[in-house]
Amino acid sequence: ELPVVDLRRLRDGAEVGEVEQCKNDIIRASQEWGFFQVVNHGVSSQLLGKMRAKQIGLFKQPFERKSKEDMFLNFSAGSYRWGTPTATSLTQLSWSEAFHVSLSDILGSNGSDDLRSTMEEFAGKVSRLAQELAEILGENLGRSSKFFVDNCVPSTCYLRMNRYPPCSVPGRVFGLMPHTDSDFLTILHQDQVGGLELVKDGEWIAVKPNPEALIINIGDLFQAWSNNVYKSVEHRVVTNSKLERFSIAYFFCPWSETVIKSKCEPGVYRRFSFREF
């Protein structure tokens, strides 16, 4: 079962030993699993519920409107994606639609109670959590926490809202094709339908939905930056024949010009220049 880390132990009032134990749990899970769940993460269930409702409302819009979202929501062109345009067979198709939105498109939404301001509020909360986790993982490598403060600011990050419609051929097509994330780390909130799977010891295992938890996973950049100490693990979403599923992911990304130096093999330095997510 995917580790569950209780972050209450990092908060005010916790004893030193509890704080250290909590950090060790985060570090161990990032090394052994590349994936873990967190509870008492500081994002209220009320905000998660509001975000979910706004997301459902957005996807309910007709296709014509969603595919022109840049005009009515001020998202950048190309934020809306459906399936896999390059697929030439079912095995290459992701049975899902998504809004992949740069936070620079939604910052400064003026606090009105619409989709954009809810996204901004949600992103604000999860970005603090991402910074906190990244700093714990960086500190363990003897690296300065300043790296993340300087390089991963809200405007360099992304929110991705996913919708997986029911699928009449569930065994023959994925909701989302197997992939790793290319960012530093990802924070995911999924609904109660289930379908997310990840590789552990060469086997695909299902992540059981937990309404209290957010899911954290290490991305390719963190694996490189940590010289393979932390693992960026392949994951996928399987389809469901009856139920529609929603999830939202926050991608913690650096500036496009950030240079990641990585010592992947003894004596060999590779430089990753992170240009496009």
Ligand code: AKG
């Ligand atoms: C992604 O958006 O990259 C995901 O992997 C989403 C996973 C999920 O929907 O559970």
